[in-house]
Amino acid sequence: MASAEELSTFLASAERRAFKQAQFAVRDADSALDIVQDAMLKLAENYGDRPAGELPLLFTRILQNTIHDFFRRQKVRSTWITLFSALGGRDGEEDSDPLETLEALAGSDGAESAADKVERSQVIGIIEEEVSRLPARQREAFLLRYWEEMDVAETAAVMGCSEGSVKTHCSRATHALAKALRARGIQL
Amino acid sequence: MNENEFGYRVRLALNEGAERLDYKTAYRLEQARRKALGLHRRATAPAWNAVPVAAGGPAFPEEGGASWAQRLGLAAPLLALVIGFIGIYQWQHDQHISQLADIDFAVLLDEGPIDAYADKGFGALLQTNTEEL
Numbered sequence: 001m002a003s004a005e006e007l008s009t010f011l012a013s014a015e016r017r018a019f020k021q022a023q024f025a026v027r028d029a030d031s032a033l034d035i036v037q038d039a040m041l042k043l044a045e046n047y048g049d050r051p052a053g054e055l056p057l058l059f060t061r062i063l064q065n066t067i068h069d070f071f072r073r074q075k076v077r078s079t080w081i082t083l084f085s086a087l088g089g090r091d092g093e094e095d096s097d098p099l100e101t102l103e104a105l106a107g108s109d110g111a112e113s114a115a116d117k118v119e120r121s122q123v124i125g126i127i128e129e130e131v132s133r134l135p136a137r138q139r140e141a142f143l144l145r146y147w148e149e150m151d152v153a154e155t156a157a158v159m160g161c162s163e164g165s166v167k168t169h170c171s172r173a174t175h176a177l178a179k180a181l182r183a184r185g186i187q188l
Numbered sequence: 189m190n191e192n193e194f195g196y197r198v199r200l201a202l203n204e205g206a207e208r209l210d211y212k213t214a215y216r217l218e219q220a221r222r223k224a225l226g227l228h229r230r231a232t233a234p235a236w237n238a239v240p241v242a243a244g245g246p247a248f249p250e251e252g253g254a255s256w257a258q259r260l261g262l263a264a265p266l267l268a269l270v271i272g273f274i275g276i277y278q279w280q281h282d283q284h285i286s287q288l289a290d291i292d293f294a295v296l297l298d299e300g301p302i303d304a305y306a307d308k309g310f311g312a313l314l315q316t317n318t319e320e321l
Contacts, residue, residue, distance in 0.1 A: 037220035044228035146195030
């Protein structure tokens with residue numbers, strides 16, 4: 001069973017990446033924070049008795065499910081909004097530029113005046129933007145494989161698809177991302 | 189550049205981006221983590237330990253015999269309290285009897301102060317004590 005210290009260490013190591021993944025998916029910092037918190041609570045409450053070694057895979061799966069739940073709820077909500085749109089004004093969730101958050105994050109290092117740091121920060125911001133723009137399944141596969149360092153089988157288990165689909169998603173994501181970055185003058 | 193190498197370079201950039209989170213976000217993530225850890229402690233604590241954990245942490249190690257020790261630990265102070273009350277009551281009762289005996293001796297030996305016999309309260313005391321005994 002994972003001790004409180006092991007769980008704390010794991011969450012501390014995973015929380016930032018989890019937040020970023022959620023933010024890439026939902027494109028809203030507050031919603032991403034809520035998603036990460038929900039995932040943490042679910043892990044602690046329902047899987048706290050599991051060995052520490054199982055926590056990364058469990059947490060990743062919970063996080064992905066929580067992101068999917070968010071979109072399901074959003075879909076239901078938007079259905080009701082559409083139904084009752086004649087009764088009220090349209091606030092339009094699409095009004096906000098989803099990339100503003102990323103730009104703000106990228107700009108949070110403004111205090112660092114060194115030119116190379118600024119440039120580096122901009123490059124990171126662009127990479128995050130382009131990752132965020134990938135189709136959902138491609139982004140999920142790409143991040144699980146190359147950011148979470150899962151193998152193909154683990155990624156397939158988390159995504160609930162075949163290993164062949166994971167490879168296809170990853171390949172397409174890689175090519176799409178490389179092309180988008182090249183178009184913006186970034187050569188990795 | 190192959191797919192793995194590209195993925196590795198993107199990973200480095202994403203890691204760097206994750207490390208550059210603003211203070212507010214990092215703080216909220218820390219709060220979420222603390223909340224989850226609190227839930228983990230409550231979820232994994234033994235049933236008998238649920239209340240002490242909520243009050244600030246387990247008081248006994250989570251081992252097999254701890255439940256028995258915990259119950260004994262709770263019962264011992266209560267038992268000591270009851271014994272203490274009985275002791276105090278017994279001591280006060282003995283003191284009372286001793287005082288009455290002193291008064292009786294004084295009355296029988298005519299050693300009591302003469303004013304006492306003129307005091308109505310003293311007569312009432314003797315009457316009451318006689319009824320009590």
